[in-house]
Amino acid sequence: MQAAPVITVDGPSGAGKGTISHMLAATLGWHLLDSGALYRVTGQACLIEGVSWDDHAAVTDIARHLDVTFTAAESGEILVAYKGRDVSAAIRTEEGGRGASKVAAIPEVRQALLARQRDFCRAPGLVADGRDMGTVVFPDAPVKFFLTASAEERAERRYKQLISKGESVSLARLLDDIRERDARDSSRKVAPLVPAEDAIVIDSSGQGIEQVFDLVMQKVTEKGLL
Ligand SMILES: Nc1ncnc2c1ncn2[C@@H]1O[C@H](COP(=O)(O)OP(=O)(O)O)[C@@H](O)[C@H]1O
Numbered sequence: 001m002q003a004a005p006v007i008t009v010d011g012p013s014g015a016g017k018g019t020i021s022h023m024l025a026a027t028l029g030w031h032l033l034d035s036g037a038l039y040r041v042t043g044q045a046c047l048i049e050g051v052s053w054d055d056h057a058a059v060t061d062i063a064r065h066l067d068v069t070f071t072a073a074e075s076g077e078i079l080v081a082y083k084g085r086d087v088s089a090a091i092r093t094e095e096g097g098r099g100a101s102k103v104a105a106i107p108e109v110r111q112a113l114l115a116r117q118r119d120f121c122r123a124p125g126l127v128a129d130g131r132d133m134g135t136v137v138f139p140d141a142p143v144k145f146f147l148t149a150s151a152e153e154r155a156e157r158r159y160k161q162l163i164s165k166g167e168s169v170s171l172a173r174l175l176d177d178i179r180e181r182d183a184r185d186s187s188r189k190v191a192p193l194v195p196a197e198d199a200i201v202i203d204s205s206g207q208g209i210e211q212v213f214d215l216v217m218q219k220v221t222e223k224g225l226l
């Protein structure tokens with residue numbers, strides 16, 4: 001049994017999970033779990049410690065002892081630190097996403113991060129953003145969303161996001177990267193990217209953020225969580 005109610009938001013890269021989860025947590029006054037950040041920090045810690053993403057035993061050891069902190073800045077932005085060193089920007093790069101996806105395919109790494117994710121579940125409630133929040137980490141969550149959109153639209157969104165941060169990226173490469181990541185996340189043996197049986201699936205292709213958020217809030221209200 002979970003200590004507090006959980007709303008899970010799963011889906012592929014660029015579907016809008018982070019955006020919608022932030023809005024939902026702020027509106028409800030609930031805690032937020034960005035589970036992807038834990039996988040991203042694990043990948044980044046490997047780079048810092050000189051460990052190859054393919055060395056499963058060494059990556060697992062890093063995940064088991066991951067010294068990570070999340071702190072809310074005055075701007076509302078969440079600062080992420082590994083061993084006290086700010087890695088907030090480094091983990092959000094294209095390479096950071098690739099590393100996260102590689103280390104996330106290692107079953108022992110997923111196991112090592114499981115309890116840490118469940119610890120985020122505290123009163124009054126938790127919005128959990130990821131790939132397996134509704135299927136593995138919080139299977140008893142009363143409301144589960146699975147957000148998706150076409151790969152082209154997701155790549156376009158990510159392109160605009162990275163360009164606005166000053167990263168130089170190519171749209172074609174981002175589309176390839178998104179397809180590669182989708183394939184790896186969906187085909188892995190442990191906790192693959194699939195909607196939970198009881199998830200509400202929302203395809204946000206051609207829908208703006210506000211439109212998607214309105215639909216999400218409507219479902220949350222219908223489920224009696226407001
Ligand atoms: N429905 C939408 N329409 C247009 N842009 C969106 C939509 N949802 C999210 N975005 C934008 O797409 C980018 C990726 O969204 P994000 O929430 O980080 O996705 P995810 O967490 O699923 O990878 C962000 O810049 C965000 O502002």
Ligand SMILES: Nc1ccn([C@@H]2O[C@H](COP(=O)(O)OP(=O)(O)O)[C@@H](O)[C@H]2O)c(=O)n1
Nearest residue numbers: 012013014035036039100101104130131132
């Ligand atoms: N619960 C989760 C969250 C992320 N991940 C992995 O971590 C990578 C980065 O996750 P993210 O949510 O930060 O990435 P985006 O969806 O924002 O691109 C994903 O491609 C997944 O491989 C996962 O396996 N399980």
